Amino acid sequence: MQLGQYLLESNVFVAPMAGVTDRPFRSLCKKLGAGYAVSEMVTSRPDLIKSAKTQRRINHAGESGVISVQIAGTQPKEMAEAALFNIDKGAQVIDINMGCPAKKVCNKWAGSALMQDETLALSIIESVVNACQSMSIPVTLKMRTGWSEQVKNAKVIALAAQALGVQMITIHGRTRELGYKGQAEYDTIRQIKSALSIPVVANGDIDSAEKAKWVLDSTKADAVMIGRAAQGNPWIFRETTHYLQTGRLLAPPLVVEARSLLLEHLEEHYTLYGSFTGVRTARKHIGWYVKGLEGHEAFKEKMNRLEDTCEQLRAVAHYFDTLSEYGERLKKVKLERTDYVYE
Numbered sequence: 001m002q003l004g005q006y007l008l009e010s011n012v013f014v015a016p017m018a019g020v021t022d023r024p025f026r027s028l029c030k031k032l033g034a035g036y037a038v039s040e041m042v043t044s045r046p047d048l049i050k051s052a053k054t055q056r057r058i059n060h061a062g063e064s065g066v067i068s069v070q071i072a073g074t075q076p077k078e079m080a081e082a083a084l085f086n087i088d089k090g091a092q093v094i095d096i097n098m099g100c101p102a103k104k105v106c107n108k109w110a111g112s113a114l115m116q117d118e119t120l121a122l123s124i125i126e127s128v129v130n131a132c133q134s135m136s137i138p139v140t141l142k143m144r145t146g147w148s149e150q151v152k153n154a155k156v157i158a159l160a161a162q163a164l165g166v167q168m169i170t171i172h173g174r175t176r177e178l179g180y181k182g183q184a185e186y187d188t189i190r191q192i193k194s195a196l197s198i199p200v201v202a203n204g205d206i207d208s209a210e211k212a213k214w215v216l217d218s219t220k221a222d223a224v225m226i227g228r229a230a231q232g233n234p235w236i237f238r239e240t241t242h243y244l245q246t247g248r249l250l251a252p253p254l255v256v257e258a259r260s261l262l263l264e265h266l267e268e269h270y271t272l273y274g275s276f277t278g279v280r281t282a283r284k285h286i287g288w289y290v291k292g293l294e295g296h297e298a299f300k301e302k303m304n305r306l307e308d309t310c311e312q313l314r315a316v317a318h319y320f321d322t323l324s325e326y327g328e329r330l331k332k333v334k335l336e337r338t339d340y341v342y343e
Contacts, residue, residue: 001222004138004167006066010035010241015227016070024268030065033237041097044073044082060090068093076127083128098143099172112144112176122160129165142170145188148177155192162198170201190219201225209243232288252330259320262289270309279309
């Protein structure tokens with residue numbers, strides 16, 4: 001699909017997730033078939049721009065594909081300046097965060113809290129679009145269906161955002177009130193899609209190739225965005241694009257490939273975060289990779305005590321070495337099935 005001057009490789013996207021979709025994770029997902037990935041949200045506050053967290057998030061060295069950066073804030077002028085700052089650091093698309101449900105974000109009236117103040121939300125959109133237009137940088141928007149069951153105004157904001165120049169909108173099919181509970185409202189996404197002429201991306205509860213196709217068919221959305229289901233399962237992008245193109249399910253990766261991908265991911269993770277922070281922040285990724293595999297609980301308990309990158313790498317390699325023969329497919333309890341194709 002087309003986004004501004006960019007032709008995206010597929011309509012299966014990686015969702016921005018704080019503490020997850022850093023550069024190493026985005027790069028891996030793109031390698032495995034994701035057509036587009038949005039960064040973790042970068043604050044618009046000037047006083048935080050030099051923090052270690054922000055500096056890592058604006059580091060796009062060696063990143064392939066279209067570089068999309070999500071910015072978050074509450075002040076139109078600051079958001080416009082943040083957009084220009086990130087463009088200078090390599091951003092090719094600017095995404096506005098109006099979807100994050102986290103209390104620490106919403107308490108500052110950023111993220112999905114902006115949906116409570118349509119005037120402010122649209123002022124931010126207008127300021128960011130105006131700042132980016134002269135540089136031909138597309139602006140996109142990610143939001144929820146509304147703040148609460150009683151206040152569902154995504155369609156109103158989406159139509160106004162389109163009129164202001166936003167070129168793509170992603171809808172997470174829940175209100176902020178729901179967080180990640182309940183079920184995604186695909187009917188709402190379909191209604192918004194039918195009202196817009198720009199691309200609409202469906203997000204929420206997409207955890208398999210079959211679900212992705214069903215959501216695309218049901219909502220008529222132009223693309224799907226996968227978040228939590230990709231944690232420890234980055235090959236979901238390869239499986240989904242294959243299924244959308246062929247109608248056939250792709251088998252899980254071989255044990256040897258999963259081992260290689262995780263070790264590669266860890267090496268890049270350490271490079272970005274350094275040894276001390278890297279070994280600690282890698283633990284959650286390793287935990288997601290091994291969840292559902294044989295002996296994963298005992299392994300995690302041991303692995304979480306390691307404080308050296310070399311020890312962590314050796315432990316991961318040894319764990320996968322003991323799983324089974326390398327020629328076998330990765331077997332997770334919740335993913336076992338018999339109707340895969342082996343290509």
